[in-house]
Amino acid sequence: MAKEEIRSLSLLEYLAAQSGCMYLSDLHQPYNLFFVQRAVSRVPPSDYSLWEWKDAVHYITGQVRNFQTQEQAKRYLRDFTLSEEGGM
Secondary structure: OOHHHHHHOOHHHHHHHHHOOOOHHHHHOHHHHHHHHHHHHOOOHHHOOHHHHHHHHHHHHOOOOOOOOHHHHHHHHHHOOOOOOOOO
16 A cells, blocks of 8 residues: 555554455454554554544544553554453
């Protein structure tokens, strides 16, 4: 996917495409977590706003978290496990 194409997609749309998810709702399915996290690890945090990272964390994990930077949100999403309280 070209850089221009990436920028035209929201973070959730990009993660869905890179994870092989047909629908955005597939992003928060436990069986897709590995693929989503692999996609997350390839996204430069600065490519998306802090708001988009927070939204992705909430949508994918069901968790509402407060982050100060995109890197913090990316790290949380990349390292999230299903055993965390309230997870998927």
